[in-house]
Amino acid sequence: MSVSNTPPRAEPAEGEIVVVTGMTGAGRSTAAKExxxxxxxxxxxxxxxxxxEVVRLVDRSHGATQPIAVVIDVRSGSFFAGLHTQLAQGFSGRRTTLVFLDAADDVLVRRQEAARRPHPLQASGRLLDGxxxxxxxxxxxxxxADLVIDTSSLNVHQLTDRIAQAFGTPGTTGLxxxxxxxxxxxxxxxxxDFVADMRFLPNPHWVPELRPHTGRDADVAAFVTAQVGADAFLEGYVPVLIGVAEGYLREGKRFMRIxxxxxxxxxxSVAMTEEIVSRLTAGGLDARATHRDLGRE
Incomplete structure (x- = not known):
């Protein structure tokens, strides 16, 4: 599995509060470290x-522009029920982003068993019961949640990249x-948020000279985008995505995954992803490409 490089670090958003929660074993500690x-x-x-109280202490010691991240999970017990209320009330004008880390149950079970830790809610039952x-x-x-990250197929470095992509660049008020x-x-x-199927296009795998290459190579990209139906798809789909993005912004959503x-x-999929990102960027959106399965074959 290929791992993308972490983008250059930048100053975090002034005064932002990031609340990290989610399933036990889904990577909360990794997200907090990043x-x-x-x-x-x-x-x-x-x-x-x-x-x-934490916000007041940070305001006093570091100033109101210091961004804060807190990890909250079911270990908080009965206190956990108050999180909805606290998020609804807000924190002195600071923007709050709720991040939820998730993974498939079988993945979480394997991670917990590898760590040799019981689940905090399993009591005398099985780990899966917890x-x-x-x-x-x-x-x-x-x-x-403002941002849900499924870590089932992510390693530590890939999760770090996802957090860096979401919170490590200026202008985080944008989408x-x-x-x-x-x-x-x-x-x-x-x-x-959206899934599109490119299997309606001829597969370069069956072209001997293209088979060893990937959609990031110019010859494969040219082959894919030249196929009947490719341009019509792009001409129809990209404007829809741009329209939805505008709606997301109006509704206060700041993350969109296609x-x-x-x-x-x-x-x-790789060639069309690169082309879609190019067109979304030309349309004024902050878009980037990630190739999940490139290198697995």
């Missing part, structure tokens, strides 16, 4: 009722669009 590296004042395992209870407790927060190529045989990205798939995630 936010700390990006300049956030990070507090782990904080009861929600203490959030206002995960079921945790999903129930977190269901509303997941639906309200950040990620277009991800993938192979259907490896599964659809579960955290995508998944572009083909059979193996090597040729058609």
């Amino acid at each position: 936010l700390e590296d990006l300049g956030y004042y990070v507090v782990d395992n904080l009861p929600p009722s203490l959030l206002p 995960l079921v209870r945790e999903r129930t407790v977190l269901a509303d927060l997941r639906s309200d 950040k669009v990620t277009v991800i190529s993938f192979g259907f045989k490896y599964g659809i990205p579960v955290d995508a 998944a572009i798939g083909c059979t193996g995630g090597k040729h058609r």
Whole structure:
């Protein structure tokens, strides 16, 4: 699996509060460490009722422009129920972003077993019982999250990249669009807002001179975009995405993930992802490409 390079670090948004929550084993600690590296004042395992006090202390010691990141999870016990109330009330004009980290149950079980740690909610039952209870407790927060990251197929470095992409660049009030190529045989990205299927285009895999190359190579990209239906798709789909992006901004959403798939995630989806990103960028959006399955074949 290929791993993209982390983008250059930049100053975080002034005064932003990032609340990191999610499933046990989904990568909260990794996200917190990356936010700390990006300049956030990070507090782990904080009861929600203490959030206002933390903001006051940081304002007093570091100033109101210091960005803050807090990790809140079910270890907070009964205090966890107060998180919705605290987020709704806001924090002295600071912008708040709720990040939810998730992963498939089988992945979470393997990670917890590898770490040899019991689940905080499993009691005398199975680890999976604890995960079921945790999903129930977190269901509303997941639906309200500004950014959901599924870490099932991400390693530590890839999760770090995702956090850096979301919070490590200036102008975080704008919409950040990620277009991800993938192979259907490896599964659809579960955290995508939109999914498009490029298998209606001829596959370069069956062209001997193109088979070893990828959609990032000029000859493959030219082949894919020249096929009947490719330009019509782009001409119809990209304006729709731009229109939705404008609606997201009006509704206060700042993250948008578009998944572009083909059979193996090597040729058609990669080439079309690069072309879509190019057109979205030309349309004034902050868009970047990620190729999830490139290198797996």
